[in-house]
Amino acid sequence: MVSANPSLRLLDDAVLEQTSVVANNAMNRDRRLSGVNSYARELGFDPYERLVTLLGERPGGQPSWIDVCCGSGRALLAAEAGLAREFPEADVALRGIDLVENFAAEPSTPRLRLITASARDWRPDRPADLVTCVHGLHYIGDKLALIVAMIGWMVPGGVFAAHFDPHSIRHADGSSAARKVLARLRAAGLTYNARRHLLTAHGPVTIDFRAEYLGADDRAGPGYTGQPAVHSYYRGW
Numbered sequence: 001m002v003s004a005n006p007s008l009r010l011l012d013d014a015v016l017e018q019t020s021v022v023a024n025n026a027m028n029r030d031r032r033l034s035g036v037n038s039y040a041r042e043l044g045f046d047p048y049e050r051l052v053t054l055l056g057e058r059p060g061g062q063p064s065w066i067d068v069c070c071g072s073g074r075a076l077l078a079a080e081a082g083l084a085r086e087f088p089e090a091d092v093a094l095r096g097i098d099l100v101e102n103f104a105a106e107p108s109t110p111r112l113r114l115i116t117a118s119a120r121d122w123r124p125d126r127p128a129d130l131v132t133c134v135h136g137l138h139y140i141g142d143k144l145a146l147i148v149a150m151i152g153w154m155v156p157g158g159v160f161a162a163h164f165d166p167h168s169i170r171h172a173d174g175s176s177a178a179r180k181v182l183a184r185l186r187a188a189g190l191t192y193n194a195r196r197h198l199l200t201a202h203g204p205v206t207i208d209f210r211a212e213y214l215g216a217d218d219r220a221g222p223g224y225t226g227q228p229a230v231h232s233y234y235r236g237w
Contacts, residue, residue: 008174010215010233013120013141017099021218021228022139024100029071031134033078042134043161044196048079050159054129055090062091064128066153068146068162069136070096072104073114080112097122119146127155127204133162138229141216143169144181144209147199151190154203164192164199165223172214172235180237184209197224212236 016022032038033048040046047065054063067076076096083092094112096103101116115122119140131150137143143164151160166178182192188207191200211234223229 008217008233009219010217011141012215013118016141016216016218016230017118019218021230022099024139029074029102029104031071031074033075033082039075039132039134042163042196043132043198045161047075047130047132048082050130051079051083051092052086055087055092062093063130064093064095064126065130065132066095066097066124066128066150068097068119068131068133068150069139070098070114072102073098074104075134076112076114077103077105077107080107080109083111084109093126093128095124095128123149124153127158128153129155129158131158131160131162131203135163135225137162137164138168138223138225138227141230141232142213143232144211144234145213147185148207148209151201151203151205151207154201154205156204158203160190160199160201160203160205162199163197165197165229166192168220168223168229168231170217170231170233171237172233174233177234177237181209209234210236 034040034046051063073096076094092111096114097117103114131153140146166182167176169177169181171177189205214233217231220229220231
């Protein structure tokens with residue numbers, strides 16, 4: 001891959017996923033479903049409670065939650081356990097995808113599948129009511145392509161929530177494309193909460209960025225979380 005800055009080394013996604021910044025086993029390893037260090041705290045809502053609400057609103061329905069970059073899968077495992085206790089007969093689908101196979105436990109019911117795969121290649125077998133990506137986009141190369149994919153996975157009225165740093169999107173010359181990408185996202189109906197760094201939508205949503213992905217820089221340094229992150233480069237806006 002090339003950029004307008006000859007000193008910048010950009011990696012394609014296949015190479016990026018082998019780097020120590022991306023192929024790590026620390027992300028989301030201890031984050032629980034609820035509590036202090038939890039999905040509920042990071043997202044501003046409890047995914048399990050969202051599923052329970054859907055079960056009440058749609059008796060006989062099939063609520064589903066897809067969690068991209070799920071880490072150890074602790075939040076999904078907790079949701080699975082809660083459903084087994086409270087709704088043993090309910091048809092609920094839980095899917096967790098992570099690049100590194102380091103899950104906290106094996107699923108105990110067919111409801112949950114923990115899948116080791118690259119987020120750029122994986123696609124769901126059915127639309128979802130809830131799609132989340134908790135601090136996972138920081139480690140993705142083609143972030144815009146994954147956002148486009150995830151917001152298209154929802155059922156009508158579904159909820160999408162993902163942490164996102166717009167300044168991690170860069171023009172070919174290295175300058176921030178935050179203003180441009182946020183304008184495109186908002187025009188498509190997505191909402192960005194700058195305090196939470198949270199991108200949300202009710203879907204499904206379609207968007208075409210019309211930008212060519214050039215590659216990613218794994219040496220971008222710490223992001224807003226204080227952890228190493230990846231900058232993604234595009235041209236042709």
